[in-house]
Amino acid sequence: MxxxxxxxxxxxxxxxxxxxxxxxxxxxxxxxxxxxxxxxxxxxxxxxxxxxxxxxxxxxxxxxxxxxxxxxxxxxxxxxxxxxxxxxCPMADMITAEKLRAFKAKHPGAPVVCYVNSTAEVKAESDICCTSANAVKIVKSLGDAPEIIFVPDQFLGKFVEKQLGRRLLLWEGCCPIHHNLGSDCIARMKAEYPDAKVMVHPETPPDAQAAADYILSTGQMIELVKNTKDKRFLVGTEDGIIHALRKAAPHCDFILISPTLRCPNxxxxxxxxxxxxxxxxxxxxxVDPLIAAKAKKAIDAMLEVSRRP
Ligand code: SF4
Missing domain, CATH: 3.40.50.10800 (NadA-like)
Known part of the structure; x- marks a missing residue:
């Protein structure tokens, strides 16, 4: 029927x-x-x-x-x-708890920051979680730890490295959707829409980030456009965000930078x-209760740091 x-x-x-x-x-x-x-x-x-x-x-x-x-x-x-x-999430599947344990064994004592885009098992092996909105603050909260492991997104990790001027031990994972966004594609769209501001997600590669006016999490993108005087944006993240952006700022024009920015999952x-x-x-x-209890500690640690001024 x-x-x-x-x-x-x-x-x-x-x-x-x-x-x-x-x-x-x-x-x-x-x-x-x-x-x-x-x-x-x-x-x-x-x-x-x-x-x-x-x-x-x-x-x-x-x-x-x-x-x-x-x-x-x-x-x-x-x-x-x-x-x-x-x-x-293919990025979350790019690291397992076993692989993370082996990585940790090579760097004893190094705290582990894990992007929330990871399995519960990987979170359970980590000291603190982060999101794209708070990754810089979370890593900063670890002070001057000589080595910090950051998994699984290398591009978010590189973004944090640049913001804080320090090196991290990065896992070589990435989001296969954001990974394909290059500065050449941004340049082509900028030529077509010269008046537009460019905003990209920190999961995009460094050359895309370097070509952007703003590098923001999706929540930060929505907050930005609520109060903007700009009229047009080229958007470098997954295409579902366009609907949320249009609702937040109906007076603005939002254009997805590439049709490949579509996550099938x-x-x-x-x-x-x-x-x-x-x-x-x-x-x-x-989630297995033992894994959940350990993973919760890493998530709670993130929530506690995020609440700090
Ligand atoms: S866009 Fe899809 S593949 Fe990329 S991090 Fe999000 S869920 Fe994973």
Whole structure:
């Protein structure tokens, strides 16, 4: 039987009340998913929201696995489900706990900072997590530690190195979506739109960052455009952000720098899958309690440093 989008939204709205569910969506999710979510935010914002959920029994996480795992770790009293639990993150899979242990063994005593885009097992092997919004502050909080391990995103790590003027021990992982954005592509778009400001995510390579006016997390991009006097932006991050940016600043023109900036995993969530997940309550994301307890220490350490002035 054919079901219209409106029928699907009506069913989701009925089920979310019956199930006492809260729907969280990352800013890279499809526009229609962002529109039905209770909260739309970046990884850090969603981590904080997940930790604060009290008046719901169920968290429906529209994003990728590591994000839903983080929500489950931070809120063990709530059931966390994903509309499509096969939505993974290739960058998170570029390092395993075993590989990280071997890296640590070569640098005894070096604290480990792990980007939140990592598995629960890798977080459990780390001292503190970070997001793209707070990575500089987190590394800075480690003071003058002679060696600091930073995993898994080498480009976010290089961004932090540049901001702090120090070297880190970087893992050679990257986001395959942001990795392809080069300064040549930015130059071509700048020639076409000379009046536009360029903003890119710190997961992009250093040459793309060097060609940009702003290097920002998705949450920081949204904050910037809310108060901007600029009229047009070339955007160098995953294309779901365009919808969130247009909602935040309808008076501005946002142009994706390259059509390759589209993460297939982020696009696995659909309205019918959300309705199905709410109806069945299946596709639960769970983390081994011992791993979760260790990973939570690294996430809590990040949240504590982030709250500092
Ligand atoms: S955009 Fe990149 S880092 Fe984000 S989920 Fe997709 S592959 Fe992972």
């Amino acid at each position: 054919h079901e219209s989008i409106q029928d699907c939204i009506t069913a989701i709205n009925r089920l979310r009340k019956e199930r006492r569910a809260v729907i969280l969506a990352h800013t890279y999710q499809p526009a229609e998913v962002q529109d039905i979510a209770d909260y739309v935010d970046d990884s850090y914002g969603l981590s904080a929201k997940a930790a604060a959920v009290k008046d719901a029994d169920l968290i429906v996480f529209c994003g990728v696995q590591f994000m839903a795992e983080t929500a489950a770790i931070l809120n063990p009293g709530r059931k966390v489900i994903m509309p499509d639990p096969s939505a993974g 982020m696009k696995k969530t659909t309205l019918p899958k959300i309705r199905q997940a709410l109806a069945s309550g299946e596709t639960v994301i769970s």
